[in-house]
Amino acid sequence: MLDIQALRNDLDGVAKRLATRGFVLDTARFQELEAQRKIIQTRTQELQARRNSSSKLIGQAKAKGEDVSAIMAEVATLGDELKQAEVQLVEVQTALQQLLEVIPNMPHESVPVGKSEADNEEVRKVGTIPQFDFAVKDHVDLGEKLGLDFDTAIKISGARFSVLKGGLARLHRALAQFMLDTHTDQHGYTEVYVPYIVNADSMRGTGQLPKFEEDLFKVPRQMGEGEENFYLIPTAEVPVTNMVRDEIVQLEKLPMKFVAHTPCFRSEAGSYGRDTRGMIRQHQFDKVELVQMVHPDESYAALEQLLGHAETILQKLGLPYRVMKLCTGDMGFSAALTYDIEVWLPAQNTYREISSCSAFEAFQARRMQARFRNVQGKPELLHTLNGSGLAVGRTLVAVLENYQQADGSVVIPEVLRPYMGGKEKLTP
């Protein structure tokens, strides 16, 4: 959520910056609601003040045993008007809140302006693209012989799921373990185990709700008369970041750095026909996620660091990649600045996203009321950031394709061998 003060002070400026990411801010509506709010709030508070002082007088008079019927009659006339004003105030405030909740974050000034993926900016390329003296296979063809089984997954669940068997399942686990160990032992993250099902408040906190409900898997749940659904997490970002929701943390606790390995569930509504082959785009996939809560001054330095932590994994695995700075039009709803890391996939002869690292400034913290006590002792919104380190399924795909041999076997990257019982190769 944006700071409503920013909208009050510089509405046109905010609208202009949001326009660069293709969002049209309804400034007229905002101004209208604000004007209404001001009038109604002032009147409501005035009436409340009168009621409060009269009621106080009644109390004092009664204590002295005086007659209070005159004051009672006077204050009684306030009732309806006050009630009506209060209702109106709630209405206008709710409308403002709803307007604010669907406004995306403002892009950082360094973000290149653009409309789509095509306008993203390449920051760097790392590693050398492997050359093959045979016809490369994609991970589906390679995997078929090694334990990747889509037919069984379709039977037990449906499209966009996969079953891994044997060495492949172990390699998948090895990747996650390796990532966790690296981030905890070398990058200073604290490993956390978190719920995979969260409540609506958490989804609102990180920005998935109210705007993107159709991307989520919903778990219906009765709550008294109404219902407030649970949701399957689309990323560990949600439960991990929400650990600080409604908290005021001590200054010394910052930065907080967490890493979590979780499955992620996405409905992939609207992506029909895209990446239908293979395990690039699944309803369920594993991811190791890095999350940091930091002092506002440290936000962007922390993002560079976090990006480096994710890159380290690719470097250790010997996978070639490039880092892209997303343009204004391609960034996610809550992000102020995003780097994508794209790994080289030989069979597709291109780079594909394997990690996304974003700084959110106070956007999520404001939604979550996540704060720290600053040097003056006052609560102040902290900054959040996160990034994949890395998407496990896509990393598996990259390993298979980049390490494939002419005979259809796959060499296991050295750093993973300790997790594979010393095995050096997966063979059909």
Add this chain to the structure above:
RNA sequence: GGAGAGGUGGCAGAGUGGUCGAAUGUACCUGACUCGAAAUCAGGCGUGGCGUUUACGUCACCGUGGGUUCGAAUCCCACCCUCUCCGCCA
């Protein structure tokens, strides 16, 4: 699933429908005493909004949402959550 207890400020913990945004303790900050510290004493110390802007005024907030009332932390209703015991269970 059954029975019971409870949700109040950073923490602990009072609170009979009226002067309660809330006693008290503790933590924390400032000052005094001290060479310094401890102890002691004095003062300060919740969050958010709005209006004027170093001050000030005002409103809201005692798990959440409704209700009763001139007035609710306090009474009523519903819900959520926590704890204890029993049952079941990985």
